[in-house]
Amino acid sequence: MDFQTELEETQRALREVTLMIEQSQGELAKITQRNAAITAHLQQVQKQGGASAAELNMAYDSALDAQQRLFVMRGQLEKLQNDKGHLEKYVAILNQVSSGAGEKNATDEAAGSKSTLSGVEMIVNAQEAERQRLSRQMHDGPAQALSNFILQTEIAMRLLDADPAQAKDELGNLKSSAMGTFQKVRNFIFELRPMMLDDLGLIPTLRKYSEAFKEQSGLEVSVNLTGTERRLEPYLEVMVFRAVQELLGNAQRHSQATQVKVQIDLGNDMIRVSVDDNGKGFDPETLKQSSNLGLKLIRERTELLGGSFEIDSLAGSGARISFSVPARG
Numbered sequence: 602m603d604f605q606t607e608l609e610e611t612q613r614a615l616r617e618v619t620l621m622i623e624q625s626q627g628e629l630a631k632i633t634q635r636n637a638a639i640t641a642h643l644q645q646v647q648k649q650g651g652a653s654a655a656e657l658n659m660a661y662d663s664a665l666d667a668q669q670r671l672f673v674m675r676g677q678l679e680k681l682q683n684d685k686g687h688l689e690k691y692v693a694i695l696n697q698v699s700s701g702a703g704e705k706n707a708t709d710e711a712a713g714s715k716s717t718l719s720g721v722e723m724i725v726n727a728q729e730a731e732r733q734r735l736s737r738q739m740h741d742g743p744a745q746a747l748s749n750f751i752l753q754t755e756i757a758m759r760l761l762d763a764d765p766a767q768a769k770d771e772l773g774n775l776k777s778s779a780m781g782t783f784q785k786v787r788n789f790i791f792e793l794r795p796m797m798l799d800d801l802g803l804i805p806t807l808r809k810y811s812e813a814f815k816e817q818s819g820l821e822v823s824v825n826l827t828g829t830e831r832r833l834e835p836y837l838e839v840m841v842f843r844a845v846q847e848l849l850g851n852a853q854r855h856s857q858a859t860q861v862k863v864q865i866d867l868g869n870d871m872i873r874v875s876v877d878d879n880g881k882g883f884d885p886e887t888l889k890q891s892s893n894l895g896l897k898l899i900r901e902r903t904e905l906l907g908g909s910f911e912i913d914s915l916a917g918s919g920a921r922i923s924f925s926v927p928a929r930g
Contacts, residue, residue: 608692615688618681625678632674636667746782750775795842803838804830804865807845811863818853821860828867834929840902841865841874841926847895848876848922856880856920868928871908875923882920885912899924 639660646660753775760768797806804826811822832838845863852858858880866873900910906926914920 608696611688611692615685615692618685618688622678622681622685625674625681629671629674629678632667632671636664636671639663639667746778746785750779750782753778798838798842799835802832803841804867806838806842807863807865810842810846811849814849814853820849820853820858822849822863823861824863824865826865826867828865828869830867833867833872837872837906837926837929840906841872844899844902844924845874845876847899851895852876852878852880856882858919870928871925872928873923873925875921877919877921879919882914882916882918884916885914896922 643660643664646656753771757768757771757775760771795806795810797809804824808824811824814820815822833841849861849863852861856878858878860879862877864873864875864877896912903910903924903926908924908926910924912920912922914922
């Protein structure tokens with residue numbers, strides 16, 4: 602593809618994204634109106650003393666579904682707007698290069714810009730995938746549980762006079778459910794941004810996370826440290842933690858492993874991390890066609906920091922994924 606074709610293709614993509622944004626904004630307005638109407642209906646049902654448990658449950662489910670659609674649509678619109686911004690910058694670069702440089706320089710700069718855009722697109726897609734995963738987990742877990750809490754509370758209130766003993770049982774069940782949901786919410790918060798990482802640093806956070814991961818997944822997880830335990834630059838601690846988090850998740854979801862070993866070497870010049878599992882392994886060449894953004898994003902971030910990324914795996918022989926980055930903190 603020559604330079605002029607690249608510019609035309611990018612401008613076409615920009616027009617398509619702009620049109621999709623307009624359509625999404627219209628759809629978002631409709632969903633917002635529908636959400637307001639369903640919320641008003643829910644409030645009306647709540648005020649009606651004679652509403653049945655089935656009617657209440659249906660009203661709550663409709664409200665939750667409308668809120669979920671609103672959340673997803675807002676996320677989609679945000680992603681489209683980000684994509685539009687990246688495309689606009691890319692078009693500006695292409696136009697600037699086209700008007701002020703020779704064909705060779707223009708081709709080189711456009712290739713570099715395209716590579717940068719590809720990296721940004723990968724990060725955006727990975728973030729969107731994570732948002733969708735958390736959105737599904739919140740909808741299937743705490744959001745559904747909260748709906749049940751409201752229903753259980755309504756039942757307990759109606760039983761207080763008619764059958765106090767059964768009302769007490771319902772309140773006991775409600776307390777147990779609330780405690781379980783509270784733990785799930787704490788787990789979500791820890792995955793999003795563990796406060797330990799800011800307060801205590803990388804190694805204590807990884808040890809705590811590995812213990813929680815072991816309890817939730819059933820995998821045998823160990824974290825071993827060599828070198829001098831110390832605080833690193835915040836961006837390094839976040840990068841290493843997110844990478845290990847992603848690799849543990851991959852071992853749970855894909856490898857059918859029973860054991861995972863995390864080895865961290867805090868050297869004076871380099872930080873080296875390896876994650877070994879005894880799972881089914883895979884052919885590293887398949888990653889080129891894979892839709893797994895996690896490993897690609899780890900490689901991208903590692904190389905941006907001046908480090909290296911390696912995969913040692915064969916089908917049926919487990920996997921070792923390792924990376925190293927300069928220790929600048």
